[in-house]
Amino acid sequence: MAGPLNAFVPDSTAHLPGAEGGPLAGLTFAAKDIFDIKGHVTGCGNPHWLATHEPAETNAQVVQQLVDAGASMVGKTITDELTRGIFGENMHYGTPVNPNAPGRVPGGSSSGSASAVAGRLVDFALGSDTGGSVRVPSSFCGLFGLRPTHGRIPLDGMLLQAPSFDTIGWFARDAETFAHIGSVMLPPGPPGQRPRRLVVAEDAWELAEPGTRRALETAVDRIGALFTSSAMVRLSPTSLEEWSGHQQVLQSREAWESARDWIDQVNPTFSFEVSDRYAMARSVTDEQIVVAQAGRDAVISRMNEVFDGGDVVVCLPTTVSPAPLLGQRVSERHTLRLRNSALTSIAGNTGRPQISLPLAEVDGLPVGLSLLGDYGADEQLIELAREISRLAE
């Protein structure tokens, strides 16, 4: 039904040939099924969403941009329901296969996109990242993946989950292709400063499992030569979990506001896990919002200090471990989601860009090293990824 690797949305015929002669001519891509494709219903990983929405009238802006640049859109990919999840297990459509970690989740919510790229079904794929939905599958599937500076790439024609956190990202298997796509995806910005100072986020590092930490430390040693200095810094004066709590609260409220009317009207079926998150989101109080907003402001202030000087890049594990096994208990996955969110919410809360690089393996399973850059430093992160890839050659 869903084709190879269960990466693609079943029964979708969405397909857009790339314009001839563009810079991306000859490349194929897949789009997470939250991006509008003209004439097709955007399904968002939930059959009730699919059944209660009309076909899109236009292509999502980024999709159109890529097609105009010559890339061919060859399919819609499976996503966690309404992008709510970071592991990629969709109880309606099944779980896209992680070709680089058999028996394990692909990561989500851009699960099918990561699966399709890792499985060489397409050259690159579009995802979105609100709480880790590009970075986590990049880490688990061994791909390059970017969460860009918040607000840099317009979200027109994409399902919004929590607008103050939502971003569009993409996946590729190699840094050159990744950069090539970036030149089309990213609107022109001021020329950025090449980061010279590497900050190793000590408290982020402590959250990783021992084997993952060791594997990623080796990767950090390898890339150290690219920087003039390297320092170990604790990011949070309290804890990264506390920081992450602020995003949980704010993102939950925004996600509930985005979906509440539709949920109330349709009474859709969700996996229990997804409903449970909406039920918790509904219970967030205005008092909690006030506290979380103040907390987010404090995170932003502290991270401005860390980035003071403009030539800093922060290095951290993308995820606390390689991809977990398929079919874990809801309660176990809940715990694991929170642990990973402590890492992903640094970029989430601040809106800074973060790129995940496939630089390590633990027992043969990929795990990503992340570089967190300053606002607008998306190109610099991509350029670093290229330099790092050349180092390995």
Next chain:
Amino acid sequence: MAGPLNAFVPDSTAHLPGAEGGPLAGLTFAAKDIFDIKGHVTGCGNPHWLATHEPAETNAQVVQQLVDAGASMVGKTITDELTRGIFGENMHYGTPVNPNAPGRVPGGSSSGSASAVAGRLVDFALGSDTGGSVRVPSSFCGLFGLRPTHGRIPLDGMLLQAPSFDTIGWFARDAETFAHIGSVMLPPGPPGQRPRRLVVAEDAWELAEPGTRRALETAVDRIGALFTSSAMVRLSPTSLEEWSGHQQVLQSREAWESARDWIDQVNPTFSFEVSDRYAMARSVTDEQIVVAQAGRDAVISRMNEVFDGGDVVVCLPTTVSPAPLLGQRVSERHTLRLRNSALTSIAGNTGRPQISLPLAEVDGLPVGLSLLGDYGADEQLIELAREISRLAE
């Protein structure tokens, strides 16, 4: 798929011919798909439940009893997911049709059983009643339906939701058939006292919508002749909503305990409404349980006072209104469920039997009058139903 009226479970071939020559020979019945039928998986209204359970090894005790008595089981009927609901809208299998109230819900959770009886597909049908799941569809579909004394009919081979509230009941279109089934369903008990004193539950009556109240008042006037006295009594010193709150808390905790391990392991898809109730159930605290248990004890004490003397029957509206329209918002249905629970939880909290009688209509839509009897007075309630039916002739 699900056959006429969407009452039956799709693709089920469960069928048990009745024993020859028994007292129920020639009668057909359907069983809510929470009763085990040997060799078939009991689906409980949820496809993930169906997919993760083995076929039953024996028939549920009541099913076997009915078949041994000559009745033929001709099909499994659709239920609200895991019996969680009183309106009968199942987002996986669709809503059984209410033949007596077009465009309206059949009531639940024994929705398909009520639909099949009302639509004359079977002579009678089995349901269960934890929080109103036989009484509510009886009212909405214009049927006779009994919630028996708690503990009177053994629950072996039936899905338990909240054991301190769970009961087995049945539906029929006429009082004679209803009584006939009762003679097989109910184990022998001490001969009860014919209720002589009618107590009209003033606070229950106040909860009904005006049109429903008027229609049911006329019905009460008609049956008054069967009693030596009639008195208006307020049941609750606080409110029936407060009483109902105790059942909500206790039933929620029990329902969560029944389902939590399976939910955690399987991450099943439920309608949002059902997940939401489980999520709320999980959040019930031990302190709330202590308060609710004390509250339930107070309800029982007060109702013992009302029934003092042994010849009392309490009369109340089964539901606050006829069947609501299909497809209401989750939030509207939530409010309406709580309003109806204030009526159904009197029997629920105390364990007393309650029979719903199809004695009224509002704008052509059926609505039930209920008689609540003393412990073990199931036969007396059924006998009253027969007397009342004869009155109408």
